[in-house]
Amino acid sequence: MGELGTPVARPLQDGGDRYKGADLLAKLRYRWVPDHIFGEILSKKWIDNAAPFAFLLLTVLVFSHLLPGFFDPSSLSATSRELGEFTLVVMGMMIVIAGGGIDLSVGSNFALANLVTLAGLDLLNWSLPLTFAATVLTCAMVGAVNGVLVGFLRLRAFLTTLVTLIIVRAAVDMALLKYSVAISSGTFDSPVWDYVGGGSVGGLPFSFIVAVVVAVVVHIFLSRTRPGWRILAVGGSRRSAHNVGLSVRSMVCSTYVISGVMTGVAGFLYAARLGSLNTDAGVGLEVSALTAAILGGNSLGGGRSSTAKALMGAVTVMIVTTGVMRLGLVSGSGQAVMGVILAVAVAIDVRWMKNRDKVLGKFYVSPTFVKLPACPDTTADGTTNYALNTRLRAAEAIGLGEVEGPEDVIFDADDNLYTGTRHGDIVRFLAPDYRRSEVFCHIGGHPLGMAFTKDGDLVSCVGGMGVYAVNKQGVVRKLTDETNRSWFSIIDDSRFRLADDVDIAPDGKLYFSEATIRYDMAGWITDALEGRGNGRLICYDPATNKTKTLIGKLVFPNGVCLSHDGQSILFAESWMCRINRYWISGPKAGQLETLISDLPGYPDNINRASDGTYWLALMGMRGPALEVAMKMPAFRKRMTRRLPGDEWIVPNINTGCIVKFNDRGEIVDSLWDFGGQNHPMITSMRENKGYLYIGGITNNRVGRFKLDDADPNWTAHASYWGA
Incomplete structure (x- = not known):
């Protein structure tokens, strides 16, 4: 079972005790073959790098075979x-693409950098730092021209940079005709210049070290800084970026300036390596750079870029270009190969972006085999304590039409009533008659399970956000929104997706459930159809500000309640129709046991009763069609693929009971x-001074x-904190 505080990995436990034939085979097959892993791999962001990485490996294998000494x-x-x-x-091209643009002028701008560098040193006798600054500034100005035309004047990026390519290339050619002889006759002698062109650090060329450093800086810029995030946001959707207040035009302009700076540095290093003018400098570079950026997996449509993708594309294109030259193929073969690769890369990018969600949808949802115990008798004339009745029809309504989605209800020490709404508010109904109400605070997400601390702070699980506390003045603060990540989890399960109910132990520790780590609040139906252990029980200690997962692999864990003696936590597993007990103190500390295994419905919140027992909300009742389907994982998978969501066989949550x-x-x-005439769907209840107060996440009262x-x-x- 594990000691208290040590995560208990609870495997999926079916309610049935006996299995026969096909049931047994299905149970073993879906328990030991983890279908969901492939879908989780496809959901990772780095899966976009799989294709370019595979292509890079293929390229290395092909050219190592064709040219045996190629990788010496x-x-x-x-x-x-x-x-x-x-x-x-x-890198410069990738940043422009990330912002939703394209820069075809990099080739001619590269040639301009080579010209300015050699002219500054050999013709104008400038110092090396001044020449470097002049080169970078000149190329940045070309980028700024592109940026102004594309960003501020909103011209077409493709045509604009194509025109810039032609104009700058023409200017370079004219300058070469006039000054090439004078530049070539100049002699600039400097050990620093020689080191930049031919030196190395630890066996690695200086230019390569510069590129690695710049790549790290670009990665941090795009993934860790606000300007980088804004560029990606602009590339993803310029209209949305504008609507949220981003300066779209200036962000687009800045990407072209950055591209110009990068090209200027590259041209300076190129001039240092060759030390002479080259009329072919930068010819076709725009095609190669664009191919490398797209081949690496950066989206041509913008908004999806990374340094790793650009590096893989650059290495692949460099290997192909150099390999074609060493094979001695006819002139133009390299450009032809680049053109073919670019066409393939663009086709893959377009098709993948268009069908990614479809592919993910086919594989991510992964139902497993679930067999529940026999459903207890709930008929009106039955012999069990579940017998149908109409007692709740006598319940009166509080705040009718004033609240939407009051999932949980709770009282403070002054008998004021609190509940959450789907609009992100916590509403307070004032004692003693609860006719007057006010918005106590606004959290933002949907407040779910709630509990009061000894000091009077209201603690609430907030769907999609985590666990928050509200003081008596209505000031909201975050307590926790992440826990320790599982060692063998493919998806990042450290951040909370659906924390749903919470209770507080005498020592102040918070125990709360997270229903699922695979789906958000709107995806509860899909989680129910999976029937997989996607949830967990978690503990947060405010004294140390540490959060730790106690039990994993639970099937939609829900209501959490501290026992009357304070030694154990009772919690529900909704889709397994059972209640568990987890001991937090005493001789059984750290042990987990099933308390009720065969409920007739899906349990939700649990709370204390005045007579030493516990109230339990059943948010919906079991049905035979779903229970048959739960033993047919393949059927459920086909259903989620082929039918719209409103036609799925799902848990019935229209009629519940307490x-x-x-x-x-x-x-x-x-x-x-x-019949559901008064409270058709019940998710919580709270006893207070002889009355039972009822909440329902789909109710309006x-x-x-x-x-x-x-x-x-x-x-x-x-009962928790004394008078």
């Missing part, structure tokens, strides 16, 4: 010098609204039901 250290040293320069250009059970797991009473045999002075707040 001496050969790699020469290639890596060119790779450093090329990578810088690809039951009372004791510490031995025995049902002692039940309250129904048969809070119910109040008179308990004839209850203690009229008992309150849950006093």
